[in-house]
Amino acid sequence: MVKIAVMGHGVVGSGVAELLQKNAAHIAAKAGEEIVLERVLDLREFPDLPYADKFTKRFADISDDPTIQIVVETMGGLTPAYDYVKACLLAGKSVVTSNKELVAQKGDELLAIAKEKGLNFLFEASVGGGIPVLRPLDQCLAANEVSEVTGILNGTTNFMLTRMIEDGMPFEEALLLAQKRGYAERDPSADIDGLDACRKICILASLAFGRHVYPAQVRTEGIREITLTDVRLAAAVGGVIKLIGKAVKNGEHVSCAVAPMIVRKEHLLSDVRDVFNAILVRGDAIGDVVFYGRGAGKLPTASAVLADVIDEVKHLKARKYLCWSAGAPDYAIDFGLLPARMLLRVRADADKKADLAAAFGNIEFVTCDALPQDELAFVTSAMTEKELDAALKAVSGAEPVRRLRLAEL
Numbered sequence: 307m308v309k310i311a312v313m314g315h316g317v318v319g320s321g322v323a324e325l326l327q328k329n330a331a332h333i334a335a336k337a338g339e340e341i342v343l344e345r346v347l348d349l350r351e352f353p354d355l356p357y358a359d360k361f362t363k364r365f366a367d368i369s370d371d372p373t374i375q376i377v378v379e380t381m382g383g384l385t386p387a388y389d390y391v392k393a394c395l396l397a398g399k400s401v402v403t404s405n406k407e408l409v410a411q412k413g414d415e416l417l418a419i420a421k422e423k424g425l426n427f428l429f430e431a432s433v434g435g436g437i438p439v440l441r442p443l444d445q446c447l448a449a450n451e452v453s454e455v456t457g458i459l460n461g462t463t464n465f466m467l468t469r470m471i472e473d474g475m476p477f478e479e480a481l482l483l484a485q486k487r488g489y490a491e492r493d494p495s496a497d498i499d500g501l502d503a504c505r506k507i508c509i510l511a512s513l514a515f516g517r518h519v520y521p522a523q524v525r526t527e528g529i530r531e532i533t534l535t536d537v538r539l540a541a542a543v544g545g546v547i548k549l550i551g552k553a554v555k556n557g558e559h560v561s562c563a564v565a566p567m568i569v570r571k572e573h574l575l576s577d578v579r580d581v582f583n584a585i586l587v588r589g590d591a592i593g594d595v596v597f598y599g600r601g602a603g604k605l606p607t608a609s610a611v612l613a614d615v616i617d618e619v620k621h622l623k624a625r626k627y628l629c630w631s632a633g634a635p636d637y638a639i640d641f642g643l644l645p646a647r648m649l650l651r652v653r654a655d656a657d658k659k660a661d662l663a664a665a666f667g668n669i670e671f672v673t674c675d676a677l678p679q680d681e682l683a684f685v686t687s688a689m690t691e692k693e694l695d696a697a698l699k700a701v702s703g704a705e706p707v708r709r710l711r712l713a714e715l
């Protein structure tokens with residue numbers, strides 16, 4: 307019998323407790339031992355739950371209990387999750403977390419402590435919710451040199467963009483609907499400003515390339531500015547707008563970004579709709595692999611957490627998987643240095659077309675009903691952001707309104 311504790315009885319933590327009770331026999335058979343929920347840390351009280359007697363408000367009831375061998379952290383955020391997880395590892399307990407902010411900021415340090423202590427620190431649920439992606443990336447694709455990872459990593463924004471694309475719903479209305487359905491947070495900025503996707507691409511890049519990429523090293527842009535005009539222009543160039551997280555190996559360096567990008571309609575990722583997530587990994591032997599499924603939600607995420615718990619139960623005396631080294635300020639280089647085709651909207655008179663063509667070279671003008679009269683829109687050939695800025699500067703009377711990268715897939 308192995309005793310575990312859960313820290314944080316929110317959506318995911320309560321899902322872990324629920325699934326552990328519901329599938330107890332099956333989980334015990336998989337783990338080879340019974341897994342017992344010994345403690346739940348939360349400041350709130352849940353007197354009606356069948357495991358109400360397990361609740362505590364004192365972290366020490368977990369950290370100082372030598373019979374608890376595995377701790378699940380589902381509190382979210384850095385404080386106090388970071389201190390608590392570190393203390394658990396230092397106290398000799400293996401840890402499972404679903405907390406992407408914690409792993410994206412502190413993964414290298416916590417993995418190093420786990421390694422030194424001969425413990426496991428696993429976090430499959432931190433990326434893609436219930437989609438198995440970190441373990442396959444680390445294990446099944448281990449023989450590949452991975453050159454890039456591209457993903458639709460945030461369910462809330464993908465739901466909103468799907469409504470904008472398919473129903474012509476304005477951004478604000480799509481956000482309200484996402485909130486009503488319980489997808490978006492009350493303060494949805496982590497979703498719509500790209501921070502959540504940023505944390506997830508950090509974890510994927512760190513694992514795929516072996517060195518920590520920190521959130522501050524990822525150029526991050528959300529979907530707040532995206533309008534139905536952009537959506538229609540994207541359709542006019544044969545694509546859909548998706549919030550894309552991308553990490554590209556660049557020699558000894560890595561370039562990472564989160565931004566709304568245009569995905570061409572014939573690509574698999576363009577069909578990832580609603581709250582679904584997908585992660586494409588490109589390896590030199592396997593080619594492209596896509597992991598697809600529910601990226602958020604109580605039970606999908608709990609299923610990934612409990613799979614990690616089962617793995618830790620089976621490996622209480624051995625370390626396995628998931629390791630990367632610390633990052634460095636010069637490891638990540640600007641994503642804007644990677645050339646790409648761009649869709650540009652500029653405020654300019656129609657007679658500026660020739661000047662724009664002269665400055666940008668080979669461009670294709672596009673339009674849609676919604677494009678304001680005083681704007682021009684066009685797609686460039688592949689160029690870096692620096693080249694694009696220089697070309698824009700060379701044309702007087704063309705004021706930039708929006709730039710959207712065409713995802714290279």
Ligand code: HSE
Pocket residue numbers: 435459460461462463489491497502601602603
């Ligand atoms: N807010 C996140 C999303 C939850 O919408 O994808 C899962 O990380």
